[in-house]
Amino acid sequence: MNPFAWSGGKFLLFYAVVAVAVIAFVAWRARGRSDSRVNVTFMTSDPYRIAYLRGDSAEVIRVSVFNLVDRGLIELREDGLLVTVRKDAESLVRRAIDRAVLAACFAGTAPEALVANEALLREARAYGRDLEREGLLPDAPTRRSRLAWLVGALAVLVGVAGVKAVVALAQGRTNLVFLAILTVIACLFAARASFRRLTATGKDMLDDLKVLTMRLLGRAGTLKPGGASNEALLLAATYGIWALPAGAFPFVETLYPRPRSDGGGDSGSSGSDSGDSSCGGGGGCGGCGSD
Amino acid sequence: MDRVGLGWRGELAASILERLDAIDVLEVIAEDWTRAPAREQRSLRALGRERPLLLHGVALGLASRHAVEDKRLAALARLFETAAPESWSEHLAFVRAGGHEIGHLAAPPRGPASIEGALRNLERARRIVGTTPALENIATLVAPPASPMDEGAWTRRIVEGAGAPMLLDLHNLYANALNAGIEPVALLDTMPLASVRLVHLSGGRWLRPPGLAPRLLDDHLHDVPDPVYTLLETLAARVPQPLTVILERDGEFPAMAHLVSQLVRAREALASGRRLARRAA
Amino acid sequence: MDAESFLARLYADEAFREAFTAAPLEVARREGLDEREAGEFARMDLPGLALAAESYARKRSGRRGPRD
Numbered sequence: 001m002n003p004f005a006w007s008g009g010k011f012l013l014f015y016a017v018v019a020v021a022v023i024a025f026v027a028w029r030a031r032g033r034s035d036s037r038v039n040v041t042f043m044t045s046d047p048y049r050i051a052y053l054r055g056d057s058a059e060v061i062r063v064s065v066f067n068l069v070d071r072g073l074i075e076l077r078e079d080g081l082l083v084t085v086r087k088d089a090e091s092l093v094r095r096a097i098d099r100a101v102l103a104a105c106f107a108g109t110a111p112e113a114l115v116a117n118e119a120l121l122r123e124a125r126a127y128g129r130d131l132e133r134e135g136l137l138p139d140a141p142t143r144r145s146r147l148a149w150l151v152g153a154l155a156v157l158v159g160v161a162g163v164k165a166v167v168a169l170a171q172g173r174t175n176l177v178f179l180a181i182l183t184v185i186a187c188l189f190a191a192r193a194s195f196r197r198l199t200a201t202g203k204d205m206l207d208d209l210k211v212l213t214m215r216l217l218g219r220a221g222t223l224k225p226g227g228a229s230n231e232a233l234l235l236a237a238t239y240g241i242w243a244l245p246a247g248a249f250p251f252v253e254t255l256y257p258r259p260r261s262d263g264g265g266d267s268g269s270s271g272s273d274s275g276d277s278s279c280g281g282g283g284g285c286g287g288c289g290s291d
Numbered sequence: 292m293d294r295v296g297l298g299w300r301g302e303l304a305a306s307i308l309e310r311l312d313a314i315d316v317l318e319v320i321a322e323d324w325t326r327a328p329a330r331e332q333r334s335l336r337a338l339g340r341e342r343p344l345l346l347h348g349v350a351l352g353l354a355s356r357h358a359v360e361d362k363r364l365a366a367l368a369r370l371f372e373t374a375a376p377e378s379w380s381e382h383l384a385f386v387r388a389g390g391h392e393i394g395h396l397a398a399p400p401r402g403p404a405s406i407e408g409a410l411r412n413l414e415r416a417r418r419i420v421g422t423t424p425a426l427e428n429i430a431t432l433v434a435p436p437a438s439p440m441d442e443g444a445w446t447r448r449i450v451e452g453a454g455a456p457m458l459l460d461l462h463n464l465y466a467n468a469l470n471a472g473i474e475p476v477a478l479l480d481t482m483p484l485a486s487v488r489l490v491h492l493s494g495g496r497w498l499r500p501p502g503l504a505p506r507l508l509d510d511h512l513h514d515v516p517d518p519v520y521t522l523l524e525t526l527a528a529r530v531p532q533p534l535t536v537i538l539e540r541d542g543e544f545p546a547m548a549h550l551v552s553q554l555v556r557a558r559e560a561l562a563s564g565r566r567l568a569r570r571a572a
Numbered sequence: 573m574d575a576e577s578f579l580a581r582l583y584a585d586e587a588f589r590e591a592f593t594a595a596p597l598e599v600a601r602r603e604g605l606d607e608r609e610a611g612e613f614a615r616m617d618l619p620g621l622a623l624a625a626e627s628y629a630r631k632r633s634g635r636r637g638p639r640d
Contacts, residue, residue, distance in 0.1 A: 215301025389577025
């Protein structure tokens with residue numbers, strides 16, 4: 001019953017089982033426990049937090065640009081540059097990222113240049129720190145803990161394969177290619193499972209926001225452009241700017257053409273962390289006993 | 292302490308979350324969520340962390356001589372456990388019978404059979420869900436035939452028989468009174484007011500069929516009419532217990548500021564009623 | 573048929589409702605309501621019944637599920 005004495009095919013099967021168990025364990029450790037202390041209004045009170053949680057710094061800038069164009073504070077000129085329309089625009093916004101985007105647009109800037117603008121990215125990263133403090137993104141201790149577990153997992157995966165390799169070589173068998181390939185694949189999966197972008201709390205928060213706003217997304221076509229309410233901004237932050245209907249927000253595709261791989265929902269880098277929510281709730285009883 | 296809240300509608304999500312300062316409680320329609328996956332149902336807990344959550348059923352059909360299906364009660368119990376609301380409510384209505392699905396809340400013949408059936412159904416609901424729902428009076432465009440009892444007496448028998456709190460829908464009461472040609476306050480006085488804990492406010496529109504008397508339809512698509520606020524004031528003056536008032540709006544949504552102004556009016560009506568009661572005492 | 577099921581059918585079954593509206597007492601008796609109930613149904617508010625049934629039909633056709 002010594003697995004290291006097993007023949008090639010049988011040992012590879014054994015190794016695969018060990019690898020799946022190790023990867024599952026690493027994934028479970030990396031996910032952590034969901035903590036419900038953060039309210040959804042913490043996120044909705046500044047929708048850029050949602051954009052960062054779903055995406056990254058560049059996504060925060062894209063959503064800010066969307067918001068400012070929708071509010072008529074910046075506009076896309078025919079030469080393809082975004083320019084601030086009003087001199088007093090900065091006094092009409094209250095978030096630092098919006099002010100920074102307005103400042104960057106005074107002289108005229110290409111939309112793509114904005115999402116690569118280091119000053120703006122720095123401003124947007126402040127949201128990341130907010131989210132780390134609230135446990136929605138992994139903070140430094142969490143990342144260190146994840147790394148420690150990953151190192152342990154890699155040690156198990158490489159160690160088991162190494163022992164088998166030594167035993168096989170001692171027996172004069174040199175065909176270790178499949179074991180080597182399997183080991184590399186297992187290590188890659190373990191690393192991927194370990195570096196989840198969101199914590200369990202962050203993933204639950206994003207899922208909750210999507211579930212609660214799904215009905216609003218359903219009526220996005222009726223939203224009035226012009227920043228009359230916070231609805232378009234909330235939807236853009238939660239689902240990405242490309243989720244908004246082109247009929248109501250035709251400038252989106254001109255500003256940032258939809259990536260070919262984008263299915264119409266999320267943008268940013270957290271697609272695999274996003275839930276597929278579909279409810280939203282809100283039919284109402286529609287009148288009691290009538291109409 | 293009296294509370295004023297709003298029915299959660301996903302279409303208004305952004306506005307509601309932005310104006311929670313004006314909202315004490317949120318009411319969620321149970322049937323919007325009973326068939327949703329557990330993960331989505333859990334999102335209601337996130338809402339419940341913002342404001343106390345009330346679950347409102349619209350399809351059980353409790354006020355019926357026929358038994359409510361177990362699967363409906365079980366689905367509601369699952370939702371109740373997952374969403375962890377403060378309480379739940381349902382209508383004193385039937386929605387299906389004899390294999391015929393009416394599709395909405397209807398008033399059953401008001402007599403001993405529907406009373407006994409309702410009490411049996413309520414006992415099963417209490418056993419399966421864990422608590423007794425608050426019971427809501429419904430609006431009806433037609434007085435149910437074969438009804439030896441009037442609405443107030445029938446409602447009292449069920450509410451008091453079940454020991455249930457009452458959710459008094461003042462627009463339903465107002466519409467039924469006008470459609471029956473009686474004074475709304477007179478109808479109010481026939482209700483089990485001591486059991487009222489929750490109140491619904493909503494609006495409706497007048498149907499004017501050619502050659503026939505107009506009838507008020509409760510549709511939840513219009514503003515709360517002034518006389519309904521007056522009824523709320525009257526109710527607040529007549530009962531000592533705290534009331535939780537929910538504004539219902541199911542479509543043709545106005546700007547949130549407009550809905551908030553109706554919440555403010557509800558608060559004013561409650562406060563005014565309480566002042567009247569203090570003065571009378 | 574009990575009175576409640578009879579009323580549900582009046583709301584949900586248009587052909588049945590038309591037959592009832594044409595001859596209320598006969599239809600109520602034929603469906604097994606007792607004489608008192610049949611008499612009360614025969615005296616029911618027929619315009620109100622039509623309005624309510626129309627309203628319920630709209631509800632049935634426009635009903636939204638949780639995923640709509």
